[in-house]
Amino acid sequence: MIRLENVSKSFTLHNQGGAVIPVMEGATFDVARGECIALTGNSGAGKSTLMRMIYGNYLTASGTLKVGDVDVARAAPREILTLRQHTLGYVSQFLRVVPRVATLDVVADPLLSVGVARDEAHDRARDLLSRLNIPHTLWSLSPTTFSGGEQQRVNIARGFAHDFPALLLDEPTASLDPTNRETVMGLIEEAKARGAAIIGIFHDSEARMRVADREVNVSQFTPRRVA
Amino acid sequence: MTAPITPLLSVRDLRKTYGHRIGCADVGFDLYPGEVLGIVGESGSGKSTLLSCLAGHLEPDQGEVVFDTRADGPRDTRRMSEPERRMLGRTDWAFVHQHARDGLRMGVSAGGNVGERLMAVGARNYGNIRNEAIDWLGRVEIDETRVDDRPSAFSGGMQQRLQIARNLVTGPRLVFMDEPTGGLDVSVQARLLDLLRGLVRDMGLSAIIVTHDLAVVRLLAHRLMVMKSGHVVEHGLTDQVLDDPQHSYTQLLVSSILQV
Amino acid sequence: MSDYNFAYLDEQTKRMIRRAILKGIAIPGYQVPFASREMPMPYGWGTGGVQVTAACLTPDDTLKVIDQGADDTTNAVSIRKFFQRTAQVATTEKTGKASVIQTRHRIPEEPLREDQILVYQVPIPEPLRFLEPRETETRKMHALEEYGLMHVKLYEDIARHGHIATAYAYPVKVEGRYVMDPSPIPKFDNPKLESAAIQLFGAGREQRIYAIPPFTRVVSLDFEDHPFEASKAAHPCDLCGATHSYLDEVITDDAGGRMFVCSDTDYCTTRQEAGHRGRLSPQEDAA
Numbered sequence: 001m002i003r004l005e006n007v008s009k010s011f012t013l014h015n016q017g018g019a020v021i022p023v024m025e026g027a028t029f030d031v032a033r034g035e036c037i038a039l040t041g042n043s044g045a046g047k048s049t050l051m052r053m054i055y056g057n058y059l060t061a062s063g064t065l066k067v068g069d070v071d072v073a074r075a076a077p078r079e080i081l082t083l084r085q086h087t088l089g090y091v092s093q094f095l096r097v098v099p100r101v102a103t104l105d106v107v108a109d110p111l112l113s114v115g116v117a118r119d120e121a122h123d124r125a126r127d128l129l130s131r132l133n134i135p136h137t138l139w140s141l142s143p144t145t146f147s148g149g150e151q152q153r154v155n156i157a158r159g160f161a162h163d164f165p166a167l168l169l170d171e172p173t174a175s176l177d178p179t180n181r182e183t184v185m186g187l188i189e190e191a192k193a194r195g196a197a198i199i200g201i202f203h204d205s206e207a208r209m210r211v212a213d214r215e216v217n218v219s220q221f222t223p224r225r226v227a
Numbered sequence: 228m229t230a231p232i233t234p235l236l237s238v239r240d241l242r243k244t245y246g247h248r249i250g251c252a253d254v255g256f257d258l259y260p261g262e263v264l265g266i267v268g269e270s271g272s273g274k275s276t277l278l279s280c281l282a283g284h285l286e287p288d289q290g291e292v293v294f295d296t297r298a299d300g301p302r303d304t305r306r307m308s309e310p311e312r313r314m315l316g317r318t319d320w321a322f323v324h325q326h327a328r329d330g331l332r333m334g335v336s337a338g339g340n341v342g343e344r345l346m347a348v349g350a351r352n353y354g355n356i357r358n359e360a361i362d363w364l365g366r367v368e369i370d371e372t373r374v375d376d377r378p379s380a381f382s383g384g385m386q387q388r389l390q391i392a393r394n395l396v397t398g399p400r401l402v403f404m405d406e407p408t409g410g411l412d413v414s415v416q417a418r419l420l421d422l423l424r425g426l427v428r429d430m431g432l433s434a435i436i437v438t439h440d441l442a443v444v445r446l447l448a449h450r451l452m453v454m455k456s457g458h459v460v461e462h463g464l465t466d467q468v469l470d471d472p473q474h475s476y477t478q479l480l481v482s483s484i485l486q487v
Numbered sequence: 488m489s490d491y492n493f494a495y496l497d498e499q500t501k502r503m504i505r506r507a508i509l510k511g512i513a514i515p516g517y518q519v520p521f522a523s524r525e526m527p528m529p530y531g532w533g534t535g536g537v538q539v540t541a542a543c544l545t546p547d548d549t550l551k552v553i554d555q556g557a558d559d560t561t562n563a564v565s566i567r568k569f570f571q572r573t574a575q576v577a578t579t580e581k582t583g584k585a586s587v588i589q590t591r592h593r594i595p596e597e598p599l600r601e602d603q604i605l606v607y608q609v610p611i612p613e614p615l616r617f618l619e620p621r622e623t624e625t626r627k628m629h630a631l632e633e634y635g636l637m638h639v640k641l642y643e644d645i646a647r648h649g650h651i652a653t654a655y656a657y658p659v660k661v662e663g664r665y666v667m668d669p670s671p672i673p674k675f676d677n678p679k680l681e682s683a684a685i686q687l688f689g690a691g692r693e694q695r696i697y698a699i700p701p702f703t704r705v706v707s708l709d710f711e712d713h714p715f716e717a718s719k720a721a722h723p724c725d726l727c728g729a730t731h732s733y734l735d736e737v738i739t740d741d742a743g744g745r746m747f748v749c750s751d752t753d754y755c756t757t758r759q760e761a762g763h764r765g766r767l768s769p770q771e772d773a774a
Contacts, residue, residue, distance in 0.1 A: 011471075012473070013478070014474070014475025014478050014479075015475060015478055015479055015482065018475075052470070052471075056464060056467060057464075057466050057467055057470050057471065058467065058470065058471040059463075059467060059471050059473065077449070077450045077463055077464045077467075078259055078262070078450075080464055081262075081449055081464070096445075099417040099418075099420075099421065100417060100418060100421045101421060112428075113428070309627075309631070310631045313627075313631060313633065317635075332618065332639070334618070335618065335639055335643055336643060336646050336647075338642070338646055339639050339642050339643050339646065342639065342642055343635055343636065343639050344635070345635075346635040346636075346638040346639060346642065347633065347635025347636075348635070351638070351709075351710055351711050352710060352711045352712050353642065353645055353710040353711075353712050353713050354712050356642065356710075357642075357646070374646075375646050375647065
């Protein structure tokens with residue numbers, strides 16, 4: 001489902017004397033349907049960078065980076081948007097929403113955008129919010145005023161609302177209490193069971209052991225720094 | 228995934244100069260149905276010139292602006308006759324000005340402002356026009372009781388929402404917006420952005436938004452063009468351009484945002 | 488030079504004005520720009536109408552001049568004298584006897600004939616002006632037949648007053664093409680714009696001439712659910728008893744006394760001469 005071949009990336013800092021910092025080189029691995037791999041490596045090794053490259057948020061310098069049939073490294077913005085809409089989900093650590101939109105709508109949004117009927121989308125959103133223990137009274141409010149933990153759970157609910165064939169999870173269980181952590185583990189396992197290809201970053205080693213089928217150490221793709 | 232959809236607007240090699248000074252040059256892009264394109268850049272970067280050229284308010288020196296018309300498919304708007312272009316301007320196109328008073332008739336009631344485009348395309352039933360105007364006031368969150376008030380009695384945010392209602396009432400397919408949130412205070416901006424986002428999505432609108440506010444484009448635009456000195460220096464997915472800017476100017480622009 | 492040229496204007500100027508008139512007749516309702524001359528009267532006193540009349544008059548014509556329907560008000564009297572002096576034409580107060588009628592703000596009640604010319608004095612020829620101040624823009628709107636704005640004005644009327652409150656200078660569409668300001672005639676007169684006579688409109692200050700040729704279709708703008716109505720005061724004339732003429736309200740004392748009389752003085756007099764009587768008619772017959 002997800003296949004990386006010889007993927008590389010560097011940052012050029014034009015405003016700092018044009019310094020070129022290579023951050024990724026020769027990244028090659030793939031993820032099958034129903035498989036979950038965990039990215040490991042030290043802080044700064046490029047786990048999040050790689051994840052963002054797969055999502056098309058960061059540009060890829062060279063190599064192929066295929067999600068389904070789409071080569072994200074070369075795809076037009078429009079193709080990436082379609083990919084994100086239908087195929088590739090991303091749960092980041094931070095929630096970014098328009099102020100004033102109710103939590104229920106935030107969560108239902110990915111479903112609405114692929115054409116699911118409003119009632120059905122809201123049912124699904126309610127189900128997820130209940131499972132993640134977001135109090136009923138908050139559903140009609142905008143999540144911008146919620147606590148950090150609540151925002152994170154809303155974000156997870158949003159990420160899992162649509163059954164994406166491929167999922168990117170950036171620390172989905174960080175700072176969750178045991179109950180909610182268990183719920184998220186359950187969501188990940190369900191996603192795997194329905195055949196989703198998942199790439200995750202889990203600092204929580206217990207969670208990693210439980211859901212990940214394999215680990216890919218990103219440090220091996222880190223270029224030798226020419227300091 | 229990549230079905231061969233016709234772009235709604237296809238721009239090629241667009242150029243506008245003011246004497247020796249370049250307004251904009253070598254601009255080309257495709258806008259697909261339902262897409263929102265943001266154009267950012269500092270004052271004088273040519274973004275407003277570009278928008279005016281696209282909307283037909285300014286005559287470009289060269290290039291094509293091809294619009295996929297309902298009746299005849301893709302046509303270069305520059306080669307259309309003026310009546311056709313103006314007809315487009317009050318049916319399938321809409322233009323939201325930065326200053327609401329440039330886009331509203333300040334001496335005409337809110338209902339008359341919204342109804343004008345309907346009457347311009349032949350609506351001749353007062354009751355229907357009025358009901359539609361009231362419906363649209365509701366959609367932009369203006370109370371029905373204000374339908375007979377003049378925009379001069381409205382706050383800045385309300386005027387801007389009224390301008391949007393006035394523009395969208397004929398169900399256009401392409402909306403040009405010039406700094407739609409400029410000059411409004413932050414809470415009013417948020418409300419307007421949310422409203423625009425909802426309308427764009429519910430009506431399947433395509434939009435081109437010129438702004439210098441990167442937060443606005445992050446929320447509204449799918450794609451982003453960065454302009455400097457009349458040229459497009461970077462073009463890509465909005466979040467990619469903002470999070471992984473490639474051009475030195477974009478890097479400067481992104482790093483200049485004050486963090487709250 | 489001791490004498491004026493016939494009808495005051497020099498022949499070259501009349502020629503220029505006649506060309507504008509012919510163009511106006513050829514394009515019904517279209518405002519033709521013309522080089523308006525200084526006339527020996529102030530703007531607002533009918534300088535446009537006077538120039539059109541001057542260009543139309545021949546020595547054989549009989550001229551009638553009315554102001555708000557009356558032959559005997561200052562404006563009417565002075566214009567009539569002006570042409571008596573500069574053109575030595577015959578004048579009349581009888582609508583039926585006139586070949587050229589210059590009018591301010593009325594159309595005579597008596598139906599006009601094919602051999603008559605009605606000349607209107609026009610203050611503001613542009614019907615779109617109140618909502619669109621730019622002349623470049625209004626010209627374009629006429630050229631492209633973009634008349635939605637005209638209905639905005641009527642919409643505003645209904646929104647504010649519950650009905651179309653425009654009572655005079657009520658906009659019309661001429662021969663299905665140009666929207667035209669019929670000059671400040673009461674909307675009661677609008678149906679009479681479809682006439683056998685040639686109707687010419689002259690705006691001196693604004694330098695425009697336009698025309699309605701005989702038997703041209705003239706439609707008053709309206710909404711389906713608020714149709715045009717040619718309204719008048721719901722009274723008969725207090726002098727001649729006419730029930731279908733346009734009436735002026737005249738205050739007769741400080742105690743609220745008032746009377747309604749025909750605004751068309753010739754029409755009223757003719758009726759009285761024929762023996763028609765109204766509520767306040769002098770009772771001379773009894774004597």
